[in-house]
Amino acid sequence: MRRCRTAWLVLLSASCVPACVATPPGSDPTSGSAISKELQRERAVQDLEFQIRGRVKLEVGQSGTIRVVDMSPGFPSMTPVVDLGDAATRFITQNHDVFGLTASEASDFIATRIDAESETQMGHVTLQRMIDGIPVFHGIITVHMDAHRAAFRAVGDE
Numbered sequence: 001m002r003r004c005r006t007a008w009l010v011l012l013s014a015s016c017v018p019a020c021v022a023t024p025p026g027s028d029p030t031s032g033s034a035i036s037k038e039l040q041r042e043r044a045v046q047d048l049e050f051q052i053r054g055r056v057k058l059e060v061g062q063s064g065t066i067r068v069v070d071m072s073p074g075f076p077s078m079t080p081v082v083d084l085g086d087a088a089t090r091f092i093t094q095n096h097d098v099f100g101l102t103a104s105e106a107s108d109f110i111a112t113r114i115d116a117e118s119e120t121q122m123g124h125v126t127l128q129r130m131i132d133g134i135p136v137f138h139g140i141i142t143v144h145m146d147a148h149r150a151a152f153r154a155v156g157d158e
Helices: 002-020 037-052 085-095
Strands: 056-060 066-071 107-116 123-131 134-145 151-156
Touching: 037 066, 066 085, 085 107, 085 123, 085 134, 085 151, 107 134
Parallel strands: none
Antiparallel strands: 056 066, 066 151, 107 123, 123 134, 134 151
């Protein structure tokens, strides 16, 4: 009787092994293919929400590109940088998947306009995507930051 019970446990355990096998990073366990951009974006948003300990709201334009990334009030994305332009650029490069960009594409942005409010110390940085020194049409993202150089909103062209 005991052997029979042990055999059933072994068979039951063996049948569960395929369900426990981990899928490699960068693949979707449901399809076996590379992770889609939508899934990458969803994971990046979750990571950003964890980082800021708040909600992140995305507004998507008609073409499917991200138009606005909005962090919960009082929960900005902290960047330990003093310069507004560097802080905005770092925010884009660290969160490139949220914007549907590759790391390489995110590094193509340069600060073209920096507005600092003297009373509130808030900053607004316009970043232009450049390829081989040529500005990309509709390649602008404006990052809004608080006095601590923490991004709380990013708005992109479409």
